[in-house]
Amino acid sequence: MDISPVVGHRIHPYFITSHLPFSITKCSQSLPANSVTIKNNNNNTKSKYIPKTKDYNSISHQSRQSAMLDIQQSKDLQLALSRSGGVLKVQDLNIVMREFGKQNRLKDLSQLFEWMQQNVNLNFASYSSYMKLMGKSLHPNKALEIYNGIEDKLVKVHPSVCNSVLGCLIKSGKFENSFDMFRRMKQDGLVPDVVTYSTLLSGCAKVQDGYTKATELVQELKNNELKMDSVIYGTLISVCASCKRCKEAENYFNQMKSEGHVPNDFHYSSLLNAYSVDGNYEKAEEIYKEMKLAGLVPNKVVMTTLLKVYVRGRLFEKARELLTELEVLGYAEEEMPYCLLMDALSKAGTIDEAKLVFSEMKIKNVKTDGYAYSIMISAFIRNGLLEDANELASEFEAKYEKYDVVILNTMLCAYCRTGEIENVMKLMKKMDELSINPDRNTFHILIKYFVKEKLYMLAFKTLQDMHSRSQQLDEELCSTLMFQLGKTGAHAEAYTVYNMLRYSKKPMCKDLHEKVLYILIAGRLYKDAYVVFKDNARLISRPAMKRFSSSFMRFGNINLINDVMKAIHTSGYKIGEGLFSMAVTRYIDQPEKKDLLLQLLEWMTGQGYIVDPSTRNLILKNADLLGRQQTAEILSKQHVMSKLKSIKST
């Protein structure tokens, strides 16, 4: 098989870019250089609503209205701002921001916000609205930059500002960061409210062990004497559902009702989602009925979630009926329900049925964002239908220009499995162009592929890239790569891989130390080998220890010989006569190191080691070199010791 733009001869030019294999995506733009906020003298947020001068007050309502319209309707926003922005108060500009948000004019929104940063004293509403309206489009670093740039301390700890920053972090998956941030905000004086807690709780739905964290947050909320409201309950039920805590979801649902809150669509769909975990359609149907009896009309999400319950319970007939119902109601214009059905069908082993749904969906012109494709591609890969997977990936590429990291990963996986390197590289370039950040999965797929193709150095560079982005490494893959690097002579790289694993948070497999020790010996990297041995001596087997120590005595740094001896002794192994003799020979070859030899002899004697006759002779022969008197002293101690030992043993 020839897969070889990279294999065999040269690495494809694409890989010889500055930083392999992805270029570093620039994510934080800096603020304009002149972004100095114009200040008034009021530091109090409240006072900003009070007009400050007669002139300011006299600007008529009407002229402000027309200025706002001008800004909203102008083709050149910058121009309109310099023309009309001056007469507007911060709350007027906030209104315009919200208008832009409503119209999804995100670019204008950002431009307006930047202008406001430079020209107006922003209030808390400006910050929180901006971050909310930008939603997922606001890079978390940018949000933090904005937040850190807030000088007014009261604005900075305003709950709505804090909440929107936290929300932004959570939306972009930075749950841990949001938690740290929350701690710091509290230190700075934030008094969290229910919204803060529900914001943080919503992050719990996305992390492992989220339920435990959620429980802690609920406790904190209660300690702060805050009351759970309907939204908090909604969030909690959804957290339970995501964490597969069906019973707990039910409990919160009932608790909420008993406190007099009336459940709405959110509560019902989250509870249904909890029932979907084990496909408990009986309970689901019960609650669905209850909802209708309460006078609520199930919306798209509720019905789709019920469909999820059916497919999880493998009630495909019921699911199909419900899908038809959704279609009739116009609730199946997006791919979600089809995705649920296809995914479940393919996982139930009926991939042909899934294919049928997929083609049905295409005939009906259902909109797709790539979910359906990635489900089918993964299904093909799972079933070993690599050609089909590959074909579908190409089809998606040809038809759509919408990518995210998941669909890209799925496609990468398909191409990697069939060994289509040209396509793999095309996708990687695309990822770079679209500034889509590779995630742990991306790296994993690539490294695995490079290893399979024996492109170990490329795999290594990719691993380094992954590590530099603080992605958690996969130990098994690293271990394979380390071994292969060692085998192909890249000893230092193998050691780098070992160290990446060693200093990552997870405890590593015990064999790895010994494996890397052999690699380091083979690569004559004795000093590194010594470090590995010393730090893990108790996990190193006798044969490995012997190989290490004898290599070190012959070729390792002479200045470390005594340390190696001590390390062997400390780890519980006995220093053998052979090893000792090797060390002595090595020292005698380098007379300038005689002090070290004397130290060694002294120490060995102190530990009760006895010199074998031939080494003893060797020392005697070189007594001039070592200093007669010292040699005599040591050897006599040795003599006494050996006598004692022989007495003991008889």
Added chain:
DNA sequence: GTAGGGTTAG
């Protein structure tokens, strides 16, 4: 005259 939070898919 202000603000932030919860539901379904890969």
